[in-house]
Amino acid sequence: MAELEALQESKQEGSQAISQTDLLMAIPAPLGSELLTPALQNVLQAFKLLSSPCQVVLALPGENTQDTPAELPQNSVEPAPDRPLRYVNYPLPAAVPGTIPWLPNAATYREIARLAITLQARACTVLDTDSGFSRDSLTPEKLTLLIDPGIGGSFDLVMPLYASLAFDDLVNKSILYPLTRTLYGHRIQNPLATEFQMSSKLFPALAANVVRDSMQQGRLPWPATIAASKNLKICQAQLGVRRPSSADGIELSDALAQLTGPLFLDMEDNAALWQRIRGSHDVPIFGAASASTEPTDTVDVRHMVEAFHLGERNLRELWALILPPVTLLELKKLSRLSPDEFHMRDTLWARIVYDFSLAHRLRNIHRTHLFGALTPLYLGWVASYAVEINQSGIAAAQQRVEQLARAYESEKPYLLSRWRWPDRFHP
Amino acid sequence: MKQPGSALDPLWYKDAIIYELHVKAFEDANNDGIGDFQGLLSKLDYLQELGITCIWLLPFFTSPLRDDGYDIADYMTVHPSYGTLEDFQTFLHAAHDRGLQVMIELVVNHTSDQHEWFQRARLAPPGSPERDYYVWSDTDEKYKDARIIFTDTEKSNWTWDPIAKAYYWHRFFSHQPDLNYDNPLVLDEVLRVMRFWLDMGVDALRIDAIPYLVERDGTSCENLPETHAVMKKIRAEIDAHYENRIILAEANQWPSDVRPYFADGDECHMAFHFPLMPRMYMALRQEDRLPITEIMGQTPPIPDNCQWGLFLRNHDELTLEMVSEDERDYMYLAYSADPRMRINIGIRRRLAPLLDNNRRRIELLNSILFSFPGTPILYYGDEIGMGDNIYLGDRNGVRTPMQWTADRNAGFSRAVPAKLYSPVVMDPIWGYEAINVEAQQSDSSSLLNWMRNLIALRKLFRVFGRGALKFLNPSNRKILAYVREAEDEIVLCVTNLSRFAQPAQLDLSEYDGMVPVEMLGYVEFPSITRQPYAVTLAPYGFLWLELHPSPDTAAVQPEESALLLADTSDWTSLFLDGNLRKLQEYILPTYLPLQRWFGNKSATIRSTSISDWGKIDHCGAIACLVHVEYEAGTSDRYFLPVAIAFGDSARALRDNSPASILSAVLSPSGEGVLYDATYDPHSCEAMLNVIANSTTFIMQQGSVQGTPSSALRGLMTRESQEKQLTPRRSSAEQSNTSILFGDRLIMKLFRHPEPGLNPDCEIGSFLTEQAHFLNIPLFGGSIEYVNKSDPPTTLCMIQGLVANQGDGWQWMLEELERYYENYVQKTIPVDELSLPAVSTSSPLGVARASQFAREHAGVALDAAAVLGRRTAEMHLALASSKANTAFSPEPLTKEYFDNLQASINAQAALAYDLLRKTMSGLADDTVEIAALLLSHRTRILDGLGTSNIDSMDGQRTRIHGDYHLGQVLRVKSDFVILDFEGEPARSLDIRRMKHSPLKDVAGMLRSFNYAAWAALMRYSSRRPEDQAKLEPWARLWDESASTEFLHAYMQTMAGSHLLPATPAAQWSLLDLYLLEKAFYELVYELNSRPDWVKIPLMGVAALLQQEFE
Structure with missing residues (x-):
């Protein structure tokens, strides 16, 4: 506990008083001491493992010291000689009601980026306040993997790479990963990062993240998209198994809207960029992959297939505003299949996602209804995936996701042609 | 409080889509029959959805509205019919919230006669500041040379004011008196008005009637320097106090007259391109691209931060001021059958009608x-x-209410129809019931949806707003084809101007290997090859094709091609395993073709391999020999010294010399770069030391040996201004790379080294060390690569650096510029026009330039004579050794002439073939000569050559081999001769062959001819009207310079036996070499510079004149 004792002597400072900062380490949500204390222990341990010592400032949410937990260290410590750890507070924007609790918030990241600019930090590490703050999940070694490539190496963005189970993280596997990979060409497996490290080159873009209207208060930051648009260097750090975060009480269609909607918005803003990118390439990975020992679950797909059938019956007219006849025909054929033989082709799913992204841009229908209409289709893809993957193991699931990503890439010309010249008279 | 504009990018206007509208015509919110700001506000969603980025508002200020608001009575208030200032601000903020920019009018050439400034001025005493806000005169005779613009309504630019008892000046309607910018108070007022609107957050100002701001007697009162001075002050005010605001100049003038409004990027940001607009209609109606390509050809380049404003129609008539009489008549006949469609000098119609x-x-x-x-x-x-x-009267016919719906008043207003400011269009074809926004929004095939898609598409490609334009010249003139290119975006646009389907063959060889992708539907087309690219277009069809890199080159991403270095001190790992594979498969094939010194750019690389490498002594650099194989089966070898840098050095290279970098290098301690070591001073010094110290270093397969000449020590230690031999890279890189050491030495790296003696080294060494010919840069030594299988290969040489006033080509062009400028207005005497035919019975070099020529081009003729003398001295020196078989003269044999004939025949056949294929793309004045040559093709080819020559006296010796004005340096009043390397594209054996010295003479005579016509082309590109007047002067200069050169040359050669003895033989041999050279030039220009083809064509035609007679 020597470090913690030393931390007790740390003192809070105004950001103006801190003249030199190598690394700003930001915690994006308020935490109780039961989480904060062990996490800070890990952080301090990690500093000792870094390839080069650096001046670190810890950013905690809250307007003033009253917002800081009592247990927070009150005096400086020296993770490296002559380089005391300091901390500052930053204003935490109000949470947007109805959003997934663990999702990052654009306004929060904006404040963190602004603080990083004020401190003239070289880099900023954002820590995950949901699953990351346990001694087991974010060990000093893993923290070092997240920090070192940016501080010691030349990478502008270090994204986390998790070893997830076959049925975890399915929105990411079915939409976020393959879509961002196809759009921006970087094979970043967890593009919606809740923990990452960025260099100062990303600060201005995150700090300027304009909230256009109240509906977009919860708009997600996509550091990987920003880095890709600026042609910055990106790598991934193997951070082990990440347990799925809770989305209790959130409707699936709302979750899809909150996770996918921001990506669709980004597609509008970055159309000139992603339309020039062909193919995709690997992003360097630091750290060894951890093999999960947990067995793969078996999923009963009947409810999902039923939901798909129900959607096909009830949402046919709505789908017709979004999807072309050939897709509707395929969906109709799918609706005749039993759960055991249910199979949605990857290229069909990729085209569906592309058509929904286009409808999102053209506002063919209200965006709330749009994601409602996507939900049974998503469940159809999940059912199809589950039928294939059940009991096949994590490696098979990874291959399956890679196969889907390749299908997204092969169908990218379809997206471009639809995007560039939207025309209802489409095959 | 000063409000910011809405644009973040200072060059936003380059990517903008501007939408011009009149507030009164757009939407009426208060139902008084006149559009207003509240109405406009309600239609912002429509504009945002359309995709436009900037709204240009026609004048909305307080005005008697006798010229649709361009007669302003108060600059700082909104006309009550349109709303209030608060309404404008609300609109402005709402537009900004949507990311739109707003442009308003700054109409400051004139005011309304109702403006208080004018009312005050007419009452003020003459000469008072108040009076002088406007331009007054006691007579209407001043400024007589200024034209009348509104010819239909105005008879004079002066109108008598009975109150002021004086005439006032007005370029437009008589109720619009012009402001007087000679009164400094006027500019103060204008700046005050400008600040008022810019402070509010307005993003752009369209400055109306800009050419007419200032008047001066004896001028057209348009585009005067004083007007530019006013504009510069306005711009300076904007730059000093505002960010990202722009001004757009309305100057209905020729492009060359509008160009000065951009100045050096410090006057107007944008200006309308008026002459292009009618020519688009003309080209369409005539089904011929020429009107468009011609006007674009006359459009000068503009500064990078400036932009043209392009339009098809606007609120005024389709102006025909910037067309010729014939063109105007044609346009009237083609587009205004009913005389009511005409107004002033133009046609008052909208686009669709x-x-x-x-x-x-x-x-x-x-x-x-x-x-x-x-x-x-x-x-x-x-x-x-x-x-x-x-x-409707005036131009009101194109200013009718916007047609929103099929409801009453086109949905524009709920007022009773009679109350509308203008009747809506109601006829069966154009009426609002047939054409309206609502209907088109629900019709996915409507023009509105098509426009929306097109706007969105254009916004995806920055190249449209920022890229360069290059026309292609397919033989079918109904096809308009052009390439837009910027940074990594290349777009090919092909347009069929005809009513019928049309084929076209496009020369896209420059983009060999790239894949065109149709931009609207993202449809991949067949890859481009070196063959003509065939396209067929539907009637009035157009294709936009983005050119993608070939899949092979596009596949490699930077991260994947970066080299990995585990230990930064062990660079040899760069040439092992994975790194070697990356180097050979990705890095070198990408890097090499981008280098200026890479010769075979048009060939497709099949593979590259590092055939040998070794560390250069006393530096970190590595000498590499790279073997390149091409798809065609040929191969080359290149010399590439490389080095690695990390940290600040790497950053400096990335920032300052990105072209030097081959690849990123990743290592645990950070990222570095592998780069061309000629960018590294230490490596350059090390190479100099290899020569100076006779060092040998070991390669993997052979070794590298430095050898100094006896002159090197003296060159390195001679007196000079620079004490140090600090190395720096010369910017004049071509097939070789040059490194300068202080002001004393120049090192030439032969990038494409061939096994065997390099003639530059060989001749330089001979002339320095044996013949002691001093009019060359003295040879200092060389570095050679030696291995077991090949003869030694010269990798680089070092020479003394010669202080000079530029090369002979540049010097002559400058002389010619002065020559043309001096005599453009003078007529050449008749007897000088027809130069006396040179008799082949007179010995070469007997003739002299005329007295007239000497009086007019004396400096250049003296220089030509000096050059002739130095050329002869060089030839005598090159032939001075009988013992050295590489240099000793040999007789001119039949075999030599047979080879010469074969060379001329091959060159001529190639030239004819190319000429036939490319003739349709040649300029009109070139086609005539080309046709003449082609029509005599068989006779010429049959008659060419040396078949009547068995042998000649005279000798062949080593010569310069690639002799022209660019190969000599002007040094005070003398010349120094450079570069004995020969033509790098040819093999060493050919370059080392012996020829008659007359081959060099022919090279220089052709160079004089080139200089005369190239300088004329340059001169007449600015003043096309002077071309014909100056052509006789060009001929006189060419003939005279050649004559003086030959005279001095032959005088110096007198007594030597190198040249044939008889005049006829001398002339025959010289003509043969001239013909060979002219055909060679013709092939080169046809392949590379079609605009220059006329020069060698005229040369060939002159030499073959007797064939045509």
């Missing part, structure tokens, strides 16, 4: 508008194909 409501024609012109270099400006209603009403 002009094009007979033909959807394809509308789309075609929009496709040109959106793909030409400039910012497109749409006129409200044209996005739905609105019609006009030619029965």
Whole structure:
């Protein structure tokens, strides 16, 4: 506990008083001491493992010291000689009601980026306040993997790479990963990062993240998209198994809207960029992959297939505003299949996602209804995936996701042609 | 409080889509029959959805409205019919919230006669500051040379004011008196008005009638220097106090007259391109691209921060001021059958009626508008194909209410129809019931949706707003084809101006290997090859094709091609395993073709391999020999010294010399770069030391040996201004790379070294060390590569650096510039026009330039004579050794002449073949000569050559081999001869062959000819009207310089036996060499510079004159 004792002597400072900062380490949500204390222990341990010592400032949410937990260290410590750890507070924007609790918030990241600019930090590490703050999940070694490539190496963005189970993280596997990979060409497996490290080159873009209207208060930051648009260097750090975060009480269609909607918005803003990118390439990975020992679950797909059938019956007219006849025909054929033989082709799913992204841009229908209409289709893809993957193991699931990503890439010309010249008279 | 504009990018206007509208015509919110700001506010969603980025508002200020608001009575208030200042601000903020920019009018050439400034001025005493706000005169005779613009209504630019008892000046209507910018108070007032609106947050100002701001007697009162001075002050005010605001100049002038309004990027940001607009209609109607390509050819380049504003229609008439009389008549006949359609010097019609409501024609012109270099400006209603009403007066027929719906008043207003400021268009074809926004929004095939898609598409490609334009010249002139290129974006646009389907063959060899992808539907087309690219276009069809890199080159991403270095001190790992594979498979094939010194750019690389490498002594650099194999089966070898840098050095290279970098290098301690070691001073010094110290270093397969000449020590230690031999890279890189050491030495790296003696080294060494010919840079030594299988290969040489006034080519061009400038207005005497035919019975070099020529081009003729003398001295020196077989003269044999004939025949056949294929793309004045040559093809080819020559006296010796004005340096009043390497594209054996010295003489004579015509081309590109007047002067200069050169040359050669003895033999041999050279030039120009083809064509024609007679 020597470090913690030393931390007790740390003192809070105004950001103006801190003249030199190598690394700003930001915690994006308020935490109780039961989480904060062990996490800070890990952080301090990690500093000792870094390839080069650096001046670190810890950013905690809250307007003033009253917002800081009592247990927070009150005096400086020296993770490296002559380089005391300091901390500052930053204003935490109000949470947007109805959003997934663990999702990052654009306004929060904006404040963190602004603080990083004020401190003239070289880099900023954002820590995950949901699953990351346990001694087991974010060990000093893993923290070092997240920090070192940016501080010691030349990478502008270090994204986390998790070893997830076959049925975890399915929105990411079915939409976020393959879509961002196809759009921006970087094979970043967890593009919606809740923990990452960025260099100062990303600060201005995150700090300027304009909230256009109240509906977009919860708009997600996509550091990987920003880095890709600026042609910055990106790598991934193997951070082990990440347990799925809770989305209790959130409707699936709302979750899809909150996770996918921001990506669709980004597609509008970055159309000139992603339309020039062909193919995709690997992003360097630091750290060894951890093999999960947990067995793969078996999923009963009947409810999902039923939901798909129900959607096909009830949402046919709505789908017709979004999807072309050939897709509707395929969906109709799918609706005749039993759960055991249910199979949605990857290229069909990729085209569906592309058509929904286009409808999102053209506002063919209200965006709330749009994601409602996507939900049974998503469940159809999940059912199809589950039928294939059940009991096949994590490696098979990874291959399956890679196969889907390749299908997204092969169908990218379809997206471009639809995007560039939207025309209802489409095959 | 000063409000910011809405644009973040200072160059936002380059990517903008501007939408021009009149507040009164757009939407009426208060139902008084006149559009207003509240109405406009309610339609912002429509504009945002359309995709436009900037709204240009026609004048909305307080005004008696006798010229639709361009007669302003108060600059700082809003006309009550349109709302209030608060309404404007609300609109402005709402537009900004949507990311839109707003442009308003700054009408400051004139005011309304109701403006308080004018009312005050007419009452003020003459000479008072108040009076002098306007331009007064006691007579209407001043400024007589100024034209009248509104010819239909105004008879004079002066109008008598009975109150002021004086005439006042007005370039437009008589109720619009011109402001007087000679009164400094006027500019103060204008700046005050400008600040008022810019402080509010307005993003752009369109400055109306800009050429007419200032008047001066004896001038046209247009585009005067004083006007530019006013504009510069306005711009300076904007730059000093505002960010990202721009001014757009309205100057209905020729492009060359508008160009000065951009100045050095410090006057206007944008200016309309008026002459292009009618020519788009003309080209469409005539089904011929020429009107467009001609006017674009006359459009000068503009500064990088400036932009043209392009439009198809606007609120005024389709102006025909910037066309010739014939063109105007044609346009009237083609586009205004009813005289009521004409007004002033133009046609008052909207886009769709002009094009007979033909959807394809509308789309075609929009496709040109959106793909030409400039910012497109749409006129409200044209996005739905609105019609006009030619029965309304003035230009009001194109200013009718916007047609929103099929409801009453076109949905524009709920007022009773009689109350509308203008009747809506109501006829069956153009009426609001047939054409309106609501209907087109629900019709996915409507023009509105088509325009929306096109706008969105254009916004994806920055190249349209910022890229360069290059026309292609397919033989079918109904096809307009051009390439837009910027950074990594290349777009090919092909347009069919005809009513019928048309084929075209496009020369896209420059883009060999790239894949065209049709931009609207993202459809991949067949890859481009070196063969003509065939396309077929539907009637009025157009293709936009983005050119993608070939899949092979596009596949490699930077991260994947970066080299990995585990230990930064062990660079040899760069040439092992994975790194070697990356180097050979990705890095070198990408890097090499981008280098200026890489010779075979047109060939496709099949593979590259590092055939040998070794560390250069005393530095970190590595000498590499790279073997390149091409798809065609040929191969080359290149010399590439490389080095690695990390940290600040790497950053400096990335920032300052990105072209030097081959690849990123990743290591645990950070990222570095592998780069061309000639960018590293230490490596350059090390190479110099290898020569100076006779060092040998070991390669993997052979070794590298440095050898100094006896002159090197002296060259290194001679007196000079620079004490140090600090190395720096010369910017003049071509097939070799040059490194300068202080002001004393120059090192030449032979990038494409061939096994064997390099002639530059060989001749330099001979002339320095044996012949002691001093009019060359002294040879200092060389580095050679030696291995077991090949003869030694010269990798680089070092020479003394010669202080000079530029090369002979540049020096002569400058002389010629002065020569043409001096005599452009003078007529050449008749007897000088027909130069006496040179008799082949007179010995070469007997003739002299005429006294007249000497008086007019004396300096250049003296220089030509000096050059002739130095050339002869060089030839005598080169032939001075009988013992050295590489240099000793040999007789001219039949075999030599047979080879010469074969060379001329091959060159001529190639030239004819190329000429035939490319003739349709040649300029009109070149086609005539080309046709003459082609029509005599068989006779010429049969008659060419040396068949009547068995042998000659005279000798062949080593010569310069690639002799022209660019190969000599002007040093005070003398010349120093450079570069004995020969033509790098030829093999060493050919370059080391012996020839008659007359081959060099022919090279220089052709160079004089080139200089005379190249300088004329340059001169007449600015003043085309002077071309014909100066052609006789060009001929006189060429003939005279050649004559003086030959005279001095032959005088110096007198007594030597190197040249044939008889005049006839001398002339025959010289003509043969001239012909060979001219055909060689013709092939080169046809392949590389079609605009220059005329020069060698004229040369060939002159030499073959007797064949035509």
